Amino acid sequence: MSNQQGLLVGGDTSRTAQQVQAALERFFIMNEEYNKVICIGEGCRKAIKAHAVQRHLQRRHSVGGVLSKRIADLIGEEVGWRWRPSNKRLPVNGLGPQKGLEVFMRFQCRFCNELPARTVEEVEHHLYEMHRETEGHTWDEVPVQSWGGEGTYECWVVDERKCSGSKAITEVIQEAAPAEKDAVEEAAPAEKDAVDDAAAEEDTAREMDLKKIPDDVTEE
Ligand SMILES: [Zn+2]
Ligand SMILES: [Zn+2]
Known part of the structure; x- marks a missing residue:
């Protein structure tokens, strides 16, 4: 992680909000109905706790420290400020698949x-x-x-x-x-x-x- 972090730090200040958003969408699908952040990165396709996003990106997908933090901040904002809390735990049987999750x-x-x-x-x-x-x-x-x-x-x-x-x-x-x-x-x-x-x-x-x-x- 240290190498990549070093590489990304320099360029990151110029990374626009849109670029961070695009990076977010490469890795995550936000499922507001169930309050789940779903990682679609390689080998994942499962829900990740919102507060663990940064660590997950760094460890599992080798995303640099700065970008992973900006993605995590964006998700934190979405989850903490915009989402209404959901009391739905599991989808009922027979619905279409939840996007991003493995079947x-x-x-x-x-x-x-x-x-x-x-x-x-x-x-x-x-x-x-x-x-x-x-x-x-x-x-x-x-x-x-x-x-x-x-x-x-x-x-x-x-x-x-x-x-x-x-x-x-x-x-x-x-x-x-x-x-x-x-x-x-x-x-x-x-x-x-x-x-x-x-x-x-x-x-x-x-x-x-x-x-x-x-x-x-x-x-x-
Ligand atoms: Zn992942
Ligand atoms: Zn039975």
Whole structure:
């Protein structure tokens, strides 16, 4: 990091706000609906905590100190001053994918709303334990997303034929009012279910996490 930092310091004072904005958009998608900053840098495609942006850029993507700080400041402003706090934790099942996040496959029980399992063995174990099912193919392979990427237990099922709800930071600024109106209309019918599902999934996830690898790796 020290080399690159040195190289960037000299030129950085002339870097315009637009250039910093462009650099930000190369790395991040701002998902205001869920208050998530999603890194789309190589090998990431997962949510990063807003206060960890600078460190993340330096460590994972070798972005110099000055540029990474300016990007982090911009994100901090957006998140801290413009975003309204969101109490939505996980998208409900069946929405279009959240922009920027990886989509991967998991295995879902056909008899209940248990979070999709990571492996066939896991879902078959669940089918036996919970439903005494030992025969037949009573699970589905489903596309899912997770805020923390594939290593995270907690996930939701996505419908890849639908488009996602999140917008790039500039689009949001330019069309703030109409975009918000649309988002509310789309979300309204599913709102109550969303709350119920999220609560149920949260409990399951917490139980499972006791036995599994903690998922905080993802948002460092
Ligand atoms: Zn990243
Ligand atoms: Zn089940």
